[in-house]
Amino acid sequence: MTGTRPPAREGERAAAPARDRRTRPTYDPSSLVEVAARVFNERGYDATSMEDLSAAAGITKSSFYHHVRGKEALLRAALERALDGLFGILDEPAASTGSPLTRLRHIVRRQVEVLVAELPHVTLLLRLRGNTETERWALARRREFDAAIARLVRDASAAGELRDGLDPAVDARLLSGLVNSLVEWYRPGRIPADALVAEVDRMAFEGLLAPAPASRRRPF
Amino acid sequence: MTGTRPPAREGERAAAPARDRRTRPTYDPSSLVEVAARVFNERGYDATSMEDLSAAAGITKSSFYHHVRGKEALLRAALERALDGLFGILDEPAASTGSPLTRLRHIVRRQVEVLVAELPHVTLLLRLRGNTETERWALARRREFDAAIARLVRDASAAGELRDGLDPAVDARLLSGLVNSLVEWYRPGRIPADALVAEVDRMAFEGLLAPAPASRRRPF
DNA sequence: CGGACAGGCGAACGATCGTTCGGTCGGGCG
DNA sequence: CGCCCGACCGAACGATCGTTCGCCTGTCCG
Numbered sequence: 001m002t003g004t005r006p007p008a009r010e011g012e013r014a015a016a017p018a019r020d021r022r023t024r025p026t027y028d029p030s031s032l033v034e035v036a037a038r039v040f041n042e043r044g045y046d047a048t049s050m051e052d053l054s055a056a057a058g059i060t061k062s063s064f065y066h067h068v069r070g071k072e073a074l075l076r077a078a079l080e081r082a083l084d085g086l087f088g089i090l091d092e093p094a095a096s097t098g099s100p101l102t103r104l105r106h107i108v109r110r111q112v113e114v115l116v117a118e119l120p121h122v123t124l125l126l127r128l129r130g131n132t133e134t135e136r137w138a139l140a141r142r143r144e145f146d147a148a149i150a151r152l153v154r155d156a157s158a159a160g161e162l163r164d165g166l167d168p169a170v171d172a173r174l175l176s177g178l179v180n181s182l183v184e185w186y187r188p189g190r191i192p193a194d195a196l197v198a199e200v201d202r203m204a205f206e207g208l209l210a211p212a213p214a215s216r217r218r219p220f
Numbered sequence: 221m222t223g224t225r226p227p228a229r230e231g232e233r234a235a236a237p238a239r240d241r242r243t244r245p246t247y248d249p250s251s252l253v254e255v256a257a258r259v260f261n262e263r264g265y266d267a268t269s270m271e272d273l274s275a276a277a278g279i280t281k282s283s284f285y286h287h288v289r290g291k292e293a294l295l296r297a298a299l300e301r302a303l304d305g306l307f308g309i310l311d312e313p314a315a316s317t318g319s320p321l322t323r324l325r326h327i328v329r330r331q332v333e334v335l336v337a338e339l340p341h342v343t344l345l346l347r348l349r350g351n352t353e354t355e356r357w358a359l360a361r362r363r364e365f366d367a368a369i370a371r372l373v374r375d376a377s378a379a380g381e382l383r384d385g386l387d388p389a390v391d392a393r394l395l396s397g398l399v400n401s402l403v404e405w406y407r408p409g410r411i412p413a414d415a416l417v418a419e420v421d422r423m424a425f426e427g428l429l430a431p432a433p434a435s436r437r438r439p440f
Numbered sequence: 441c442g443g444a445c446a447g448g449c450g451a452a453c454g455a456t457c458g459t460t461c462g463g464t465c466g467g468g469c470g
Numbered sequence: 471c472g473c474c475c476g477a478c479c480g481a482a483c484g485a486t487c488g489t490t491c492g493c494c495t496g497t498c499c500g
Contacts, residue, residue, distance in 0.1 A: 044264065049487065163430050174401070
């Protein structure tokens, strides 16, 4: 990284737990994973140095290694959290009961909720390039999840529950792409999660268009 | 990059123009930008070394510098190509004539076509993190483009051409996200571009659902 | 009171990064 | 023919990377 760093938002270092002499900060591993995931997303994994991470945690680089195995271990922990959240959806009863469309719609809505709840970790998962063994492992698991959704789209299409499409496989990709694109702009607090779920569901299954293109909604 | 490199697809180096002593390879700048964009997308910009790039071009690292100013200059050239393609859409006559919905729909369809035509360059644009001045410049231009689309969605919504939605701004984000997600999976040759355009348009504006939720499409 | 120990630090390690430099080679032109 | 110049290369530069090491300090427990 020869490039100039971004403005380095104010108080980034102070974001760590209050460094009071009295109370041991006692960095628990999961909170460091959270910090790491946030910085990874800001700069990108490869462009993030251990110096960046330790500074965000409020300690020096060498101190940071007392709590953490290494850079890749942090990445793996964050990715596991994201994948556990996503695969947890498939284990819910509503994911395997009812018509394919009912199940698909439930999974999509829950996927949005998990994305919002685990935003930094899922964001990390969706930006992997597969440069290390850890990344390739996570990408493989993610492909499994996408395949489950693609299977459901195919079944719903075969059951006539979806609009006649050119290719259910393409529809599945578009559906996953639509949901996953949330991580590029959604930030917690701006929009309630349930409103976001409703909006995504509506766009995916009903589209943006007003119902009656020629005549008005309530004719006469 | 401590991580092990991905399998390094066969014949990556041989992808360069035939290194015949007789005919000077005469690397023109634009073809090197193309090669660089491809490798940047495979490994990620920060994880890509100049060694990677020069090897993909079929020459050594030091030779590579005879044709190229540096790593960031390659990035900028690729991003300019992507941005020129996208902003070119807004200059087309059909982008500013007709109802907001008509214009929006034309732009979306053209955006898919540009994405397909300039896939590596647009992919690069959509993955920027803003670590260097060049990246921040490109991100700012990209935000301009997205804002133009958001404006059109708002106008179409105000004109009653879109389904009553909760928030046109959210719809605009979802629409852009749906279109941009193409770069994550689409590869040329698998699906004709016009079929892809039709599928994206249909999903965005009409949704996945079969027209009549309760009764069948052709009753009786 | 003292020893153990976890938390934190500065300095340094080998590796790799982007970039530069000096030099070789060979075909085209005067 | 002889010169020139663009293409190309090996070697090395300083910087930064992830990681390790030795040491200091304060706290808690016996």
